[in-house]
Amino acid sequence: MKDNKDFIIERLKEKGYKLTRQRLDLIDIISGNKTHPSARDLLIEARKRNPSISSSTVYYTLSLLKHEELIKEIEFYDKPNRYDSVTAQHVNLICRKCGRIEDLEDAPLLSFNEISKKTGFEADDIRYEYYGYCKECKKAKK
Amino acid sequence: MKDNKDFIIERLKEKGYKLTRQRLDLIDIISGNKTHPSARDLLIEARKRNPSISSSTVYYTLSLLKHEELIKEIEFYDKPNRYDSVTAQHVNLICRKCGRIEDLEDAPLLSFNEISKKTGFEADDIRYEYYGYCKECKKAKK
DNA sequence: TTCTAATTAAGAATGATTCCTAATAGGTAG
DNA sequence: CTACCTATTAGGAATCATTCTTAATTAGAA
Numbered sequence: 001m002k003d004n005k006d007f008i009i010e011r012l013k014e015k016g017y018k019l020t021r022q023r024l025d026l027i028d029i030i031s032g033n034k035t036h037p038s039a040r041d042l043l044i045e046a047r048k049r050n051p052s053i054s055s056s057t058v059y060y061t062l063s064l065l066k067h068e069e070l071i072k073e074i075e076f077y078d079k080p081n082r083y084d085s086v087t088a089q090h091v092n093l094i095c096r097k098c099g100r101i102e103d104l105e106d107a108p109l110l111s112f113n114e115i116s117k118k119t120g121f122e123a124d125d126i127r128y129e130y131y132g133y134c135k136e137c138k139k140a141k142k
Numbered sequence: 143m144k145d146n147k148d149f150i151i152e153r154l155k156e157k158g159y160k161l162t163r164q165r166l167d168l169i170d171i172i173s174g175n176k177t178h179p180s181a182r183d184l185l186i187e188a189r190k191r192n193p194s195i196s197s198s199t200v201y202y203t204l205s206l207l208k209h210e211e212l213i214k215e216i217e218f219y220d221k222p223n224r225y226d227s228v229t230a231q232h233v234n235l236i237c238r239k240c241g242r243i244e245d246l247e248d249a250p251l252l253s254f255n256e257i258s259k260k261t262g263f264e265a266d267d268i269r270y271e272y273y274g275y276c277k278e279c280k281k282a283k284k
Numbered sequence: 285t286t287c288t289a290a291t292t293a294a295g296a297a298t299g300a301t302t303c304c305t306a307a308t309a310g311g312t313a314g
Numbered sequence: 315c316t317a318c319c320t321a322t323t324a325g326g327a328a329t330c331a332t333t334c335t336t337a338a339t340t341a342g343a344a
Binding site for chain 2: 104112115121
């Protein structure tokens, strides 16, 4: 996603953030990656380009991009978080075996408005996931 | 939920698990609690009845109940997990301010079958949550 | 009542993430 | 072009819910 990458860089520049080598590397990696990488994945990849980058920098940068809503964070308690440069709402299909996370774009969702009317709860974010086994792992499954 | 409590106890007995004081206390607490308590909440409550119960026992018991699908675990990476003796699929409304978790029973969900037909992904569990502010916290919000 | 495997208590270990501090380097102003 | 200021980075320590380990205890069968 070259567009995505440029969009992120543009937005950071607008907001007055410094475009450091570390940030540019990380943005390039994350926007060219469809696998929803973890912080550790990103660190390993970034070190191939710049061995001196630290783990703190990766986390700091991710929290910045997240705060600016330029990436989406998928949180797990029992495994590392994963990051996605696609920020539109969608359903994630998460494979228990290989850990792969697929996107499913066209799922029917209750809108924030519907939730509010029904319950009075004012929602601003969704988490909608299915857990199971992906096509490939399904065969291998006992 | 007296029914719920009895159901859990019955099921454990059937499976040959020992009905220890610690387990009975925890089952009583969790099935009488609508607030989706954390392991820590349960430990604190259980210690009011039996000060010598240990944190390991709480975790061990929760993992047993979860394994037997008698409770549901809601996982967060940045805050303690929460537990629910209502195991039917439903949407959770999670308040960012007070941390309260409300249930929403009647939401339209993509069935496991539909997912499978669409994508080949074989799902067996759902996580569907809305994040925002509950009725009470909405007023207080900035 | 005895026996034994399951359960418990206590505390150490884990590991992703956050926090802390001093060193470094964008990028603006002069 | 240069110097400076502040944001950013590197490195490592701290955090903390959860898991693991081990030895002692106990529910429930015989």
